[in-house]
Structures are given as C-alpha cells and as structure tokens.
Amino acid sequence: MSTRITIDPVTRIEGHLRVDCEISGGTVTDAWASGQMWRGIEVILKGRDPREAWLFTQRICGVCTTVHAIASVRAVENALNLEIPLNAQYIRNMLIAAHAIQDHIVHFYHLSALDWVDVTSALKGDPKKAAALGQGLSSWHLNSVQELAKAQEKLKVFVASGQLGIFANGYWGHPAMKLSPEVNLLACTHYLQALEVQRRANMIISILGSKTPHIQNLAVGGVANPINTDSPSTLSVERLLYVKSLIDEVGDFVNNVYLPDVCAIGAFYSDWTGYGAGIKNYLSVPEFPIDTKGTVFELPGGYLPNAALGQFKPITGFHDKYFAEGVNESIKHAWYQGDWDRHPWQEETEPHYTDFQDRGKYSWVKAPTFRGAPAQVGPLANVLALYAAGHAPTKKHAEKALSTVSSLAGSRVGLDALHSTIGRHAARAIRAAVLHETLEKQWTLLVQNIGKDTATFNRPEFPKGEIRGVGMHEAPRGVLSHWVVIEDGKIKNYQAVVPSTWNASPRNSKDQPGPYEASLRGTPVAQADKPLEVLRTVHSFDPCLACAIHLVDKEHPEAITVTAREVPE
Amino acid sequence: MNVLVMGIGNLLLQDEGAGVRVVEEFGRRFLPIPGVHVLDGGTSGIELLSYLSGRDALILLDVVKGGLPAGAVSRYEGEEVPALFQQKISPHQLGISDLLATARLMGELPAKVVLLGIEPQSIGTGLELTREVARSVTTVAEQVAAELWQMGVPVLPRPA
Structure with missing residues (x-):
C-alpha cells in the first residue's frame, strides 16, 4: 500500500500550484506538479503595438512586475536589432539587481524560512543566548539583546491576538523542526528586520523606476528617465x-544577516543537502549587459548539462542562437488542444481542460525543454x-558560505x-551577495557615464513585414524569455516562457518529469497529513505561478486542503 | 488626515481589475488632495507595506464575489476587512491578506480600514470591464470621495 497526498493549493507562493505525491515507506516515490491557472497574456497582446507590450506584461504577476517589463x-x-544607450542599460541593470535582492530576501525570510523556523519555539528562546549566537555569526549591529527581546515581545503580542495571519499555515512543533528556541528567535528577529530592509531595496526601484509597484520608466529603446545632474526633479546627483x-x-543586511542565516540553517539541517536535487541540467542566461548591443555582460550564464562544471557552455549574448534555437515546449501533459512539441515562435495556445489525469493531461503549465532535455532554472543554476x-x-x-557551513x-x-533543497537556499543567498556587488558597480558606471553623455533612449522604427525577437532575462526565479x-x-504572436514553467513543468513529450517532480522523489515524509518536507523542497524553488487572480470570494471560501488517502498497489 | 486609497486587482482579467479602474476614474474626476495618496496596487503584496505606514486610514477597492447582482457595491469596515481577505485562499497567495497581517505585526495597520467591493460578472482574459461593473466604477469613485469627506478630508472635482 502507498499513500497519495494532494496539496492544493501550496501556500506561501505566488499563484496556484497543486502538488500530488505518492508516498511509500515514508518516502516520496512519485510526484506531479500542476499549475491551476491559465495565463492568457498572448491573447491580449495579439494585434497591439509592440512598444506598449511591456505595460501589459508587467501586469501578469504582482511579484514579477519589473521582470516581465x-x-x-x-x-x-531584439527583433529590431536596436541598441540601447549605456545610461539606459545601467539604470535597467540597477532596477534588475535591486528587485532581485528584494525578492531573494522576501523569499527566504517571509515565504520559506517558516518551513525551517518554528515561531512558537522562538517565543521560548532566551534573548541573551540568542544575541550571543548572532554576534558569533556576524557583526550585524541589530543582534543585540534589546533588539531580540523587542522582537520576541512583538511576536508574543501578535500570537496572543489569535489572528495568526501570515503564521497561520505553519507546521509548528512538527518533528522535522530541529532548531533550538534561540536559533528560532534569532531567525524570527531577522524576519522582522528583513521587512524593513526590503523596503529600502524597493525604494531604489521606486526612485529609478519613477513609481512602484509598476515601474513607469521603461521604453522600447531605453528608459524614460531624464538625466540632469542639477535638477531635483530628474535623476540628480x-x-x-x-x-x-x-x-x-x-x-x-545581505552580507551580515541573510547569508550567515542561510549558512547557519543549512548547517543545522545538513541532512537536507542529501534531498531534493532532481533535474541536474542547469540553464541560466547572461545578465547585466554593459555595452549597447547586449554582447558584454557583468554576469555570465549558460547551460550546464548533468551538473558537469567542465561541460559548461556559455550563452554569449542577446542574439545567441544556441539559446534562441534551443527552447521547445511540449503540451502532451498540459491542458491545451493537441499534442505537440514546438518552438515558442511556432506555438498556438488553445486551452483544453480535461481533469487531473496522472498519465494524461494534468496542468496548465507547458513542459519546456532545452536542447531536448528538461532543465532546472533559478539562482542555483545561475550560481553554478x-x-x-x-x-x-x-x-x-x-x-x-561553504566554509561557514562546514565549520558550523x-x-x-x-x-x-x-544540488539539494537546502542548497537552493544557499545559492539564492550567495547570488544576493553577488547582486549587491553588481548593483554597486552599475551605480558607479552610471555616475561615471553621465559625466560624458546623458542619452537614455534610441527611437525604435518598425519595418514592413515579419520580424522575430526573444527577450531573455535572468530573473530572481531563473531564466525568463519573452x-x-x-x-x-x-x-502577431507573443509567448512568455517563465522560470516556473521550467521548474513546475509537468512531464514532457518523452514523459520525463519536470524539476519539482523529480526533486520530490526520495524526499522523506514523517507524517503524510502534515507534509512539511514536501513543502520544503517545493518552496526551495521559489515557485511563482504568475497568474494573480485577486478576487475576494465570499461565496466559496476555499480551504487549503491536504488530503492523504491509501492507494492499493 | 493621512489616507491611502488603494485599488487592487489584475487589469488583464476583465472585472478583476475593477479596483484599479476606480483609482483611474477617481484621478480623472477629482483634484489631487494633500495627505491622500491614490495608488494602483495591482496584484502586489508585501511591496505595498511602505505605502501603508504612517496612515490614519486605508480605503481599499477590490472586487468581492458575494452572490449579489453584477456591479453591486458592498462596504466593509474594520475587522471585517482582514477577515474577508483571510477566508479566501485565492490564487494570489501573497496578496492583501498577508499585507494586512504583516502591517498588523509591525504595528502599522491604519486605525481605520474600509473596503469598497464590486460584485464582478466575468473574470476571463481581457482588458474590458463588463457593462454593469464599468457603471459601478463611477459610483465607487464618487463613494471614495464621500468616504474622504466623512473623514474630514475635502475632495474637489476637477473643473470641467
């Protein structure tokens, strides 16, 4: 006998994801990931002016507004072969880096730390011991006894109010929770501090992007920021x-709190370096172009088949055919009409809902492949x-980071x-530290360049006839391509292959599982009706099923359901 | 008074974007008001936290499905608002429920919270509102002005 569990929806993620697992002998033996919403952006964009597309694509998702823009x-x-002024590249690069850092911090502390950190245990921690622990990890100025006691008090008041809200769906007291009350207190204190810090990162975006949550400053051909080093209404000194x-x-914060915290949690849960690897073909794209043509980049990207660092093949630029010709999507197991495996430029999307069929169609997410194989994307792929x-x-x-984990x-x-569940968190934190250096460097490049020229925009001109383009971006959750x-x-046609399409992919045309599905096989599960371990692995990918329905439904208050049922052999 | 008027929803899903459309309509009908920030919140969540801090009141505009005729407007206040957002597990997991709870945790939830909800008719893919909901957008924009007057904030129409 095995047990089948269905988690629908997976909480603390963006978008609607259902995960099914078969568990036998306390271990996941098979898994299915199913995206439960259909995105119809391509339908909306057909026939529109390409210069306006970004205004619509940034509405696909509330978390990823900037990246879709x-x-x-x-x-x-890319379709126009249009060059971008250097100032525009630097400003865009700063937006990208600031957004990614904010996103990584929020993902770790607010969306996934509670899989590892027990809030109720933090209430019992001794602030003095916790402060000593924090001071041993870094020189962060807010690891004082007073700060920790203050945070603990805040949490106590909140928990006592009975309206747990953000903490409501945690598996408190679960046997897989292993941190001491003091480590839990330290992490919870940083959870609160991270809320402040993410605002600072957002402030960078709102200054450069003219507005948040929907930036206003982009344009096909550059950015709309007027640069005048003296005028206060523009980008001044x-x-x-x-x-x-x-x-x-x-x-x-990134260097003295986020990265050390991830190292500490990784060390306490070092058994989790043995679970959750899944697909080891890693795909990322180069990011932070520092020339006008998109051929020179601050951060390289490329394809790493089967985790072999020696076989790394770089993607060299925005016009690299190795990437543009390498991507295909299959709908064999997705709710679209027919069964094909096509390049995004050749796709047509006709929705065709069946029902959840384990061996048939079971997701709104298509199955992308790179050079014929499933690929994992995200900070881990990028860092590798x-x-x-x-x-x-x-x-x-x-x-x-690795030496800190080793010594702890x-x-x-x-x-x-x-190559593991906890490793994905470590890679994300390492990437955040790298991004901070990149952000600093782009700032310096911008400041140096505006002394020489203030150009920010090249006017696009559209030819008669058909042209095709791909926009690639190494987004917080991995490779994004429009x-x-x-x-x-x-x-005439518009397709977005989003990072979570790669990772939440259903089985492809060869019936190979996608990264979530593959990573769940072999995950231990202590209590089938409280599948914390499954959530740990799924959350480690930072799922974002970008569809963002926002309706308040009074009639049918859905519950989060976790069902476990016996399945005969 | 320091007030945040925030419309939320997804513009790509027909009536789902009604809250954001109210914000646009409000900006067309009324002059900017000192101390009142009118914001298109889209489908964002935690990023909106900084807009909430330091406010005396929050007026939220969204679609609310409650079995009423399409376009019907309902009003909720105080504890009803977070409770309403919490009972739904919408596909938008990081939405307003988490935002309000986080603001409460940080001691930054405005003392007065009002939600004006519009009953939607259709939330398929598309940019246009249905006729009934489009009509209510104008009504709700007027109602926001009335809410502000009640808080002692004068709202003046744009000259024709």
Missing part, C-alpha cells in the same frame, strides 16, 4: 547619492554557471551540497 522591451529590441546609501544598507565561468565574486561568496556543521561541505513575432509593426 524588462523581458518584454528586450524581446522587441543628490538622488543618486541617496540611492547609494540605500545600496549600502541593503548590502550590509557563474562558478563554472570563473566569475570571481561568485567564487568568493560561495567559498566563504563540523564537517566538510563542498560545492556538491548545492518571444515575439511582429508583422507590419503589430504583434
């Missing part, structure tokens, strides 16, 4: 100096690519440990 303008620019102070504050490419800041932060765990933890076909200046 960036990928969209890049897709159109004063504003840029303020941005620099925000970058410093955010960097302090950066490491393989010899990117010095990445090597520095990765080696420092009391045994040598190497780069291989990253694919556009333009005819006589109007959009």
